Amino acid sequence: MADAPIFIGAAEVADLLQYGALLPVLERALVDFSKHDGMVVQPVRSTVPVDKHNGFLGVMPAYMTESDTLATKIVRFYHQTAFGTSSHQATVLLFNPSDGSLRAIMDGTVITEMRTAAVSAIATKYLKPDRLETLCILGSGAQAISHYNIFTQMFPFKQVRVWSRSRESAERFAGQVQGQVQVCTSAREAVLGADVVITVTMASEPVLFGEWVKPGAHVNAVGACRPEWREVDDALMKNAVLYVDSKEAALMESGDVILSGADIFAELGEVVKGTRPALCEKTTLFKSLGMAVEDAATAKLVFDCWLAKKKPKL
Ligand SMILES: NC(=O)C1=CN([C@@H]2O[C@H](COP(=O)(O)OP(=O)(O)OC[C@H]3O[C@@H](n4cnc5c(N)ncnc54)[C@H](O)[C@@H]3O)[C@@H](O)[C@H]2O)C=CC1
Numbered sequence: 064m065a066d067a068p069i070f071i072g073a074a075e076v077a078d079l080l081q082y083g084a085l086l087p088v089l090e091r092a093l094v095d096f097s098k099h100d101g102m103v104v105q106p107v108r109s110t111v112p113v114d115k116h117n118g119f120l121g122v123m124p125a126y127m128t129e130s131d132t133l134a135t136k137i138v139r140f141y142h143q144t145a146f147g148t149s150s151h152q153a154t155v156l157l158f159n160p161s162d163g164s165l166r167a168i169m170d171g172t173v174i175t176e177m178r179t180a181a182v183s184a185i186a187t188k189y190l191k192p193d194r195l196e197t198l199c200i201l202g203s204g205a206q207a208i209s210h211y212n213i214f215t216q217m218f219p220f221k222q223v224r225v226w227s228r229s230r231e232s233a234e235r236f237a238g239q240v241q242g243q244v245q246v247c248t249s250a251r252e253a254v255l256g257a258d259v260v261i262t263v264t265m266a267s268e269p270v271l272f273g274e275w276v277k278p279g280a281h282v283n284a285v286g287a288c289r290p291e292w293r294e295v296d297d298a299l300m301k302n303a304v305l306y307v308d309s310k311e312a313a314l315m316e317s318g319d320v321i322l323s324g325a326d327i328f329a330e331l332g333e334v335v336k337g338t339r340p341a342l343c344e345k346t347t348l349f350k351s352l353g354m355a356v357e358d359a360a361t362a363k364l365v366f367d368c369w370l371a372k373k374k375p376k377l
């Protein structure tokens with residue numbers, strides 16, 4: 064009989080997962096995905112609308128042959144949640160690929176927060192603008208915090224600006240993170256002159272407009288994962304060089320890509336591998352939707368760290 068699956072909760076995942084180990088694992092997952100050689104199987108996320116309750120349930124399976132990793136994430140994202148509960152909540156199931164038995168059930172919320180921010184950081188590392196002085200974050204929720212944490216660790220920003228729909232949540236964000244944050248009264252004020260802009264909102268209409276974005280800046284557009292949702296206007300989508308995590312998913316899921324009709328220049332994995340160029344001197348935009356391979360690779364890393372910690376010391 065197969066061993067019972069282990070359970071790894073949110074606090075333990077947060078304890079086991081370090082960006083230093085996660086970044087190379089994600090770079091490899093992005094590269095392997097973008098080879099499109101049949102070694103990675105990842106259908107576009109299957110999303111069930113829960114209209115009555117203004118929410119969605121997404122199912123994200125993947126199999127990666129080289130690292131022999133089989134997993135699926137189940138993620139809910141709801142517009143209205145009870146006060147204090149997160150809009151996104153996820154669980155990852157990690158399987159033994161040789162017989163399909165369930166090895167681990169782990170919290171996927173921390174995984175989602177950290178791997179998404181890490182992928183944006185990878186995009187910024189490769190599509191780096193010539194200056195990295197001012198970082199602008201639009202939105203002040205869970206992803207805003209994880210993005211703040213890794214971006215201020217990895218890059219030498221001198222100023223971080225945040226804007227959120229309510230000043231109160233922007234101020235709460237500023238109080239939660241370590242380091243100085245300038246709370247802005249408008250998105251425009253936050254964006255003007257910024258070298259890197261991150262959009263991490265639940266908006267379904269644009270919050271970021273091309274006329275505000277400094278030529279040569281880099282944008283990570285992380286929200287708006289439904290075909291009818293927007294975070295970014297047509298001007299920016301069409302004038303920036305557009306990079307995505309998955310072309311197939313972007314053409315099915317991203318309102319910013321589909322409704323603007325913008326041309327996709329490359330997948331991030333192609334840039335990391337070096338088969339497509341990073342046009343750093345231009346205004347660049349990385350449209351992130353989130354991929355199952357990112358979750359699978361991260362879950363495998365968490366599991367391996369868990370095993371290493373449990374191994375009796377000789
Ligand atoms: N690309 C990826 O891999 C992933 C993307 N996401 C997306 O990132 C975004 C942020 O996620 P979380 O921080 O977890 O959510 P959250 O609920 O913690 O924060 C959402 C933020 O958006 C703001 N907001 C909500 N409606 C808005 C509107 N109409 N206009 C402007 N701001 C609005 C809220 O005030 C809050 O600051 C969401 O769109 C989410 O679906 C989340 C996980 C992975």
Ligand SMILES: O=C([O-])C1=[NH+]CCC1
Pocket residue numbers: 121138140151175288352353354
């Ligand atoms: O990749 C992911 O987990 C998600 N992307 C958008 C909503 C959740």
